[in-house]
Amino acid sequence: MDRIDVRKTYKLYIGGAFPRSESGRSYEVLDAKGRFLANASHASRKDARDAVVAARSAFKGWSSRTAYNRAQVVYRIAEVLESRRAQFEQELRDAEGISVGKARDVVDAAVDRLVWYAGWADKLGQVVGNANPVAGPFFNLSTPEATGVVAVVAPASPLLGLVSVLAPVITTGNTCVVLASQEHPLTSITLAEVMATADVPAGVVNILTGQRAEVAPWLASHMDVNALDLTGVDDPSLAVSLEVAAADNLKRVRRPRAEDLLATPDLSRMTDFVETKTVWHPMGV
Amino acid sequence: MTVFEYAPAPESRAIVDIRASYGLFVDGAFVEGRGTAFKTVNPATEEVLAEVAEASDADVNTAVAAARKAYEKVWSRMSGAERAKYLYRIARIIQERSRELAVLESIDNGKPIKESRDVDVPTAAAYFFYYAGWADKLEHSGYGTTPLGVAAQVIPWNFPLLMLAWKIAPALACGNTVVLKPAETTPLTALLFAEICQQADLPPGVVNIVTGAGATGHALVGHASVDKVAFTGSTEVGKAIARTVAGTTKKVTLELGGKAANIVFDDAPLDQAVEGIVNGIFFNQGHVCCAGSRLLVQESIADDLLARLKRRMSTLRLGDPLDKNTDIGAINSREQLERIRALCDIGEAEGAERWAPACDLPSAGFWFPPTLFTGVTQAHRIAREEVFGPVLSVLTFRTPAEAVEKANNTPYGLSAGVWSDKGSLILKVAAQLRAGVVWANTFNKFDPTSPFGGYQESGYGREGGRHGLAAYLKGHQ
Amino acid sequence: MPVPSSNPMLRGMPPTAEDLAGTPAAHQFSDVTASDAALRRFLHGLPGVDQVGAEARAAGLGTRSIKTTAKAFAIDLAITMVDLTTLEGMDTSGKVRALAAKAMRPDPADPSCPAAAAVCVYPDLVADARAVLGDSGVRVAAVATSFPSGRAALPIKLADVRDAVAAGADEIDMVIDRGAFLSGRYLQVFEEIVAVREACDSAHLKVIFETGELQTYDNVRRASWLAMMAGGHFIKTSTGKVQPAATLPVTLVMLEAVRDFRDATGTMVGVKPAGGIRTTKDAIKYLVMVNEIVGPDWLDPDWFRFGASTLLNDLLMQRTKMTTGRYSGPDYFTLD
Structure with a gap:
C-alpha cells in the first residue's frame, strides 16, 4: 500500500507568524492542468489591517538598521532560496505548467535579483544622495530614507514577480504588506517560509493571499500605509480606484506598467519608495 | 529714558507701473x-x-x-x-x-x-x-x-x-x-x-x-x-x-502643508534658537508651508527660553510692508485672516494661553499680531492644524525620545528644526525626524541647490x- | 575634588534673580569664582553662541533703515558716546590737548553740537587731557595695564593703573591677559580684573577683551561674564591694535551678555565697541543693535560708548548734511 502523503496547509505570513485568515476562509488553488493543488488562505480586510500593524511596528527597527545589515539579510534570503531551489522549481512547474528549464531560469533569476x-x-544613498553646495555657510546633505509601510500588489509570477517587487522595498528600509499572486499564491507562501528562516525580522515582510479586488482597496485606503505599488493590478479600473483611494493620505503610488521581469531593473523600484531628506547645519566656530 | 524712534522709511512704489x-x-x-x-x-x-x-x-x-x-x-x-x-x-x-x-x-x-x-x-x-x-x-x-x-x-x-x-x-x-x-x-x-x-x-x-x-x-x-x-x-x-x-x-x-516641530534642547545656543524660532514662525507672517509652528522646548529651559522669546517678539515691527524696517507685514487676504482668527479662538477655547506683544494694528487692511500659545498639548487643534499665520504653539518635552515622538506625531512631514550644541544628538534626532527638510541650528533656509519637499x-x-x-x-x- | 554646589550657576544654568538677589555683584559669584575648576564649569556651562546665527542676526539689524528725524537723533546720540581716542607712540601733549578741545566742542561752528563722552589716551598723557577738560563733563579715559598686549607682571600693571588715576583719569581701560584666558587660567584673569578694579579706586573700569585674539563668540561670551562678575563697569571689544577690532556680531554677543547679567543680578554693565567704526552708517547700526537687543536703558553714554577717532568727523559731516541739506567735506572739520 502506498504511503498517504502529508499535505501542507498554506497560511498567511503576518508579523513573522503563519496564521490562518481570521475569517476562516480559504480558496482552492489549481495547477496548470486544472487539478486541485491545495487550499490557500483567503485573506480578509482584518488580515490586511493586522498585517499593516505588524509592518508599522517593524518599521522603526528595520529602517534604522545599518544598510550593511539590511544587505546581509536580503543576501541571506538569496542563500536560503538557492538552497531550496529544487522545491521552488517543482512548485513553479506544478503551478504554472512550465518546463524544467524555464523553472530553473526563473529560480536563477529570482536568486540573482535578490543578490542584486x-x-x-x-x-x-551614495548614488541618489547629494552634498549640496548652498550659497552660505551651511553643511547641506540630502539622503534617501525609507518612506514607511508599503502595500504591494504583487504580479502573477509567484516567485520572480514577488521577489522583484519585494526586494527593492525592504532593501531600502521599508516594511511591506504584499498581496501575493492571486492565481499562484502557494509559491509566495513558500517564499515566506524562506524569509522566516533568513533573518528577516518579524513584520518586515507580510504576505497575504486572496482576492485582489477584495483586499487591495483596504490597503489602498489605509491611513497608516505610506505607499502603494500597483504592479500586479491588471484591471485598469481597479488600478484607478486604488490610486484614488491612495490620495486620502497622499500615498506614493507606483502605477502598473509593462515590465520585463527577466531584464535587469532600473533603480525606480527603490527610488519610488524612498524620501529625500535634506539636513542643514551651519558651519562656524 | 531715551527713546530711539525709527522714522518711516518707505520704499518708493513709483518704480512699479501697475496697469488698470x-x-x-x-x-x-x-x-x-x-x-x-x-x-x-x-x-x-x-x-x-x-x-x-x-x-x-x-x-x-x-x-x-x-x-x-x-x-x-x-x-x-x-x-x-x-x-x-x-x-x-x-x-x-x-x-x-x-x-x-x-x-x-x-x-x-x-x-x-x-x-x-x-x-x-x-x-x-x-x-x-x-x-x-x-x-x-x-x-x-x-x-x-x-x-x-x-x-x-x-x-x-x-x-x-x-x-x-x-x-x-x-x-x-x-x-x-x-x-x-x-x-x-x-x-x-x-x-x-x-x-x-x-x-x-x-x-x-x-x-x-x-x-x-x-x-x-x-x-x-x-x-x-x-x-x-x-x-x-x-x-x-x-x-x-x-x-x-x-x-x-x-x-x-x-x-x-506642514506643521513643523522646532525642537530646542537644553544645551542649545539660546539666543540663536530664539532667532530661529522667530524666523521659523514669523517670517512672511507665518504664511510658510514649512513654518516652525510647533515649538518643542525641553522643560528645563522652557521658562528662560519663553522669556527670551517674548522679549524678542516685543521688538518685532508690524506695519506698512513697504517700510524697510517692517518685520511683519499684512495677512494676505481677509479669508486667511479669518481662518487665523478662528483657529486662535479655538486655541483659547481649548484652554491654551494666548500671548502677543503690545502691537498697534493699522485700521485698514488685514493684520494679525505675532502670537504665541503656551499650555498647548498635542490634542489641541492649534498644535495639529496648519494655521498658516504668525501663530506659534509652545509644547514641552523631557527627553530626546519624547521630542521625536511628538515631532513625528502629525500626518505632515515637510520640515523640522533641531537646536543643540551636541553634534551627535543633532544627527541622531535629524535621522529620526520624518520630515523632508531638517534645519539644525538654523531654520527657513532655502537654496536652489538644495532639494525641498515633504514626507x-x-x-x-x-x-x-x-x-x-x-x-x-x-x-x- | 570640588564639592557639588547648590548654586544653580555651577550646574551650568543661568542664575535667576532670586539666586542672586540682594548681594553685591562681585560677591554673588563667590561659589563660581572659588576655584579655577568651578569658574571653568560655570563659563563653559553658558549657552553656546552659534557663529552663523549670531552673524546673521547682526547683519539683519544692519539692514534697518534710519532716516530723517531718526538719523538726526542717532547722530547726536552717537557723538555723545564717542571716546575720542589717540593711542600712538608719537602722541604728544599738543596732540592730546587739541583732541580734548575737540571733544568738548566737536563742531566749533555749531554750538548745538553735543560734546563727546571722553578722550582716551595713554596714562602719561592723562594730565594733559585733564588740564584741558577740567570739569567740562567730558571724561578722561586712560588705557592701562601695559596696553595693548598686557604682557607685564601684575604689580607693574597695577602701578600703571594707579598712575593714571592719580593723574586724573575718570576711567581706566584695561586689557585682560589673553594668554591666560586662552590657556584656561580663568581664575587668574578674574583675579587680575578684581585687582585692577580695586586699584581704580573711584574711576570706572572698562575691561578690554581683544576679541580679535579670543577668536570665537563662545570665548567672547565667557570673557564677558568673567569681566562682569569681577566688577568691570564696562566691557570693551578691542584695543584697536589687532584686527578684526569691533564688529557688529561681537558687540551683539557682548550686549546679550550684559542683558542677561542684568536679568540675573540687577546690575547694569556698559559696552564699548572700539576700533574699526569709522562711518556714521556703522555707528547707527550699533545704536540700532543697542536699541533692539538691550533696549533704551543702554542708549546713554553711561552705558554705551564708541572707541573711535575718525568716526567723529564723519558724524559731524553727516550732521551738517542733515541741517544744511548739502554734503559737506573734510576741509570743513578739524583734523584733531
Missing part, C-alpha cells in the same frame, strides 16, 4:  | 480672458490694484495648445545649451528689475519689502541661474535627458514669484513648456514675469500664464493634454489633484537641486 538588490542597500 | 487691467499671457502675448475678471487688492490697505482676467476652460485649452505647439516645434528641439541661455537671460533680467519685482510683490502680497527684496526676488533669480546651468548637462543628472512635455503648474500666494521660479526654472531647463496659474490674490509678479519672458525673447508658448481661481486651476491640472502637474498649496487641494490624475500617465509633484501628507517629489530635475524628466534614477 542586496548589494544596493549600502550604495543607493 | 491685465489679460492672460498665452503664446507670447497678452490676450483677453473669457472668464469673469477679478480684482487683486493690496492687503495692507485693501486698495484695489488691478483687474485681472479669469481664464475660462477655453482659455486654458488655448494656453495648453500653445504650450504643446511650442514644445513640439521649438523647445524640445532646441539644444540644452540654447535653452540655458534663455534661462540665464531671465535670471539676469530678474536681477536687473529686482527692485520693481520686490515692490510689486510686497504691494500685492503684503509681505515686508525687506523680505521680498532680500529673499524672494534674489532667490528667484538664483533658481533660474542654477537650473539654467543644468539645461545642457542633463545627461549627467541621473534622470536622462527626455522631457515630459507640457507642465501644468499651480502656485500659491505666499511666495508668488519665488514659487514661480521653483516651478518654471527646472521645467524649462529640462525642455518642457509650461502653463502656470498664479494664485488669485497674487497674480501681479507672475504677469510682470510674463513681460520678462518677452524681454528675454523667449519663444512664444514656452511660458504661458493663466490667471484665475480654483476653477481655472482645476481645468489646467485636469487637462487631457498636460503631461505633468506641479502644485504647491494646501493638502486638501493636493489630494484632490492626486485623485484627478489617477489612472493617467501624468507625473505629479505636490508641495503641501506623508506634505506631498511628494522634491523641488530644488539635482533631485528637482526628476520631476521634469522621463528617466528614473
Whole structure:
C-alpha cells in the first residue's frame, strides 16, 4: 500500500507568524492542468489591517538598521532560496505548467535579483544622495530614507514577480504588506517560509493571499500605509480606484506598467519608495 | 529714558507701473480672458490694484495648445545649451528689475519689502541661474535627458514669484513648456514675469500664464493634454489633484502643508534658537508651508527660553510692508485672516494661553499680531492644524525620545528644526525626524541647490537641486 | 575634588534673580569664582553662541533703515558716546590737548553740537587731557595695564593703573591677559580684573577683551561674564591694535551678555565697541543693535560708548548734511 502523503496547509505570513485568515476562509488553488493543488488562505480586510500593524511596528527597527545589515539579510534570503531551489522549481512547474528549464531560469533569476538588490542597500544613498553646495555657510546633505509601510500588489509570477517587487522595498528600509499572486499564491507562501528562516525580522515582510479586488482597496485606503505599488493590478479600473483611494493620505503610488521581469531593473523600484531628506547645519566656530 | 524712534522709511512704489487691467499671457502675448475678471487688492490697505482676467476652460485649452505647439516645434528641439541661455537671460533680467519685482510683490502680497527684496526676488533669480546651468548637462543628472512635455503648474500666494521660479526654472531647463496659474490674490509678479519672458525673447508658448481661481486651476491640472502637474498649496487641494490624475500617465509633484516641530534642547545656543524660532514662525507672517509652528522646548529651559522669546517678539515691527524696517507685514487676504482668527479662538477655547506683544494694528487692511500659545498639548487643534499665520504653539518635552515622538506625531512631514550644541544628538534626532527638510541650528533656509519637499501628507517629489530635475524628466534614477 | 554646589550657576544654568538677589555683584559669584575648576564649569556651562546665527542676526539689524528725524537723533546720540581716542607712540601733549578741545566742542561752528563722552589716551598723557577738560563733563579715559598686549607682571600693571588715576583719569581701560584666558587660567584673569578694579579706586573700569585674539563668540561670551562678575563697569571689544577690532556680531554677543547679567543680578554693565567704526552708517547700526537687543536703558553714554577717532568727523559731516541739506567735506572739520 502506498504511503498517504502529508499535505501542507498554506497560511498567511503576518508579523513573522503563519496564521490562518481570521475569517476562516480559504480558496482552492489549481495547477496548470486544472487539478486541485491545495487550499490557500483567503485573506480578509482584518488580515490586511493586522498585517499593516505588524509592518508599522517593524518599521522603526528595520529602517534604522545599518544598510550593511539590511544587505546581509536580503543576501541571506538569496542563500536560503538557492538552497531550496529544487522545491521552488517543482512548485513553479506544478503551478504554472512550465518546463524544467524555464523553472530553473526563473529560480536563477529570482536568486540573482535578490543578490542584486542586496548589494544596493549600502550604495543607493551614495548614488541618489547629494552634498549640496548652498550659497552660505551651511553643511547641506540630502539622503534617501525609507518612506514607511508599503502595500504591494504583487504580479502573477509567484516567485520572480514577488521577489522583484519585494526586494527593492525592504532593501531600502521599508516594511511591506504584499498581496501575493492571486492565481499562484502557494509559491509566495513558500517564499515566506524562506524569509522566516533568513533573518528577516518579524513584520518586515507580510504576505497575504486572496482576492485582489477584495483586499487591495483596504490597503489602498489605509491611513497608516505610506505607499502603494500597483504592479500586479491588471484591471485598469481597479488600478484607478486604488490610486484614488491612495490620495486620502497622499500615498506614493507606483502605477502598473509593462515590465520585463527577466531584464535587469532600473533603480525606480527603490527610488519610488524612498524620501529625500535634506539636513542643514551651519558651519562656524 | 531715551527713546530711539525709527522714522518711516518707505520704499518708493513709483518704480512699479501697475496697469488698470491685465489679460492672460498665452503664446507670447497678452490676450483677453473669457472668464469673469477679478480684482487683486493690496492687503495692507485693501486698495484695489488691478483687474485681472479669469481664464475660462477655453482659455486654458488655448494656453495648453500653445504650450504643446511650442514644445513640439521649438523647445524640445532646441539644444540644452540654447535653452540655458534663455534661462540665464531671465535670471539676469530678474536681477536687473529686482527692485520693481520686490515692490510689486510686497504691494500685492503684503509681505515686508525687506523680505521680498532680500529673499524672494534674489532667490528667484538664483533658481533660474542654477537650473539654467543644468539645461545642457542633463545627461549627467541621473534622470536622462527626455522631457515630459507640457507642465501644468499651480502656485500659491505666499511666495508668488519665488514659487514661480521653483516651478518654471527646472521645467524649462529640462525642455518642457509650461502653463502656470498664479494664485488669485497674487497674480501681479507672475504677469510682470510674463513681460520678462518677452524681454528675454523667449519663444512664444514656452511660458504661458493663466490667471484665475480654483476653477481655472482645476481645468489646467485636469487637462487631457498636460503631461505633468506641479502644485504647491494646501493638502486638501493636493489630494484632490492626486485623485484627478489617477489612472493617467501624468507625473505629479505636490508641495503641501506642514506643521513643523522646532525642537530646542537644553544645551542649545539660546539666543540663536530664539532667532530661529522667530524666523521659523514669523517670517512672511507665518504664511510658510514649512513654518516652525510647533515649538518643542525641553522643560528645563522652557521658562528662560519663553522669556527670551517674548522679549524678542516685543521688538518685532508690524506695519506698512513697504517700510524697510517692517518685520511683519499684512495677512494676505481677509479669508486667511479669518481662518487665523478662528483657529486662535479655538486655541483659547481649548484652554491654551494666548500671548502677543503690545502691537498697534493699522485700521485698514488685514493684520494679525505675532502670537504665541503656551499650555498647548498635542490634542489641541492649534498644535495639529496648519494655521498658516504668525501663530506659534509652545509644547514641552523631557527627553530626546519624547521630542521625536511628538515631532513625528502629525500626518505632515515637510520640515523640522533641531537646536543643540551636541553634534551627535543633532544627527541622531535629524535621522529620526520624518520630515523632508531638517534645519539644525538654523531654520527657513532655502537654496536652489538644495532639494525641498515633504514626507506623508506634505506631498511628494522634491523641488530644488539635482533631485528637482526628476520631476521634469522621463528617466528614473 | 570640588564639592557639588547648590548654586544653580555651577550646574551650568543661568542664575535667576532670586539666586542672586540682594548681594553685591562681585560677591554673588563667590561659589563660581572659588576655584579655577568651578569658574571653568560655570563659563563653559553658558549657552553656546552659534557663529552663523549670531552673524546673521547682526547683519539683519544692519539692514534697518534710519532716516530723517531718526538719523538726526542717532547722530547726536552717537557723538555723545564717542571716546575720542589717540593711542600712538608719537602722541604728544599738543596732540592730546587739541583732541580734548575737540571733544568738548566737536563742531566749533555749531554750538548745538553735543560734546563727546571722553578722550582716551595713554596714562602719561592723562594730565594733559585733564588740564584741558577740567570739569567740562567730558571724561578722561586712560588705557592701562601695559596696553595693548598686557604682557607685564601684575604689580607693574597695577602701578600703571594707579598712575593714571592719580593723574586724573575718570576711567581706566584695561586689557585682560589673553594668554591666560586662552590657556584656561580663568581664575587668574578674574583675579587680575578684581585687582585692577580695586586699584581704580573711584574711576570706572572698562575691561578690554581683544576679541580679535579670543577668536570665537563662545570665548567672547565667557570673557564677558568673567569681566562682569569681577566688577568691570564696562566691557570693551578691542584695543584697536589687532584686527578684526569691533564688529557688529561681537558687540551683539557682548550686549546679550550684559542683558542677561542684568536679568540675573540687577546690575547694569556698559559696552564699548572700539576700533574699526569709522562711518556714521556703522555707528547707527550699533545704536540700532543697542536699541533692539538691550533696549533704551543702554542708549546713554553711561552705558554705551564708541572707541573711535575718525568716526567723529564723519558724524559731524553727516550732521551738517542733515541741517544744511548739502554734503559737506573734510576741509570743513578739524583734523584733531
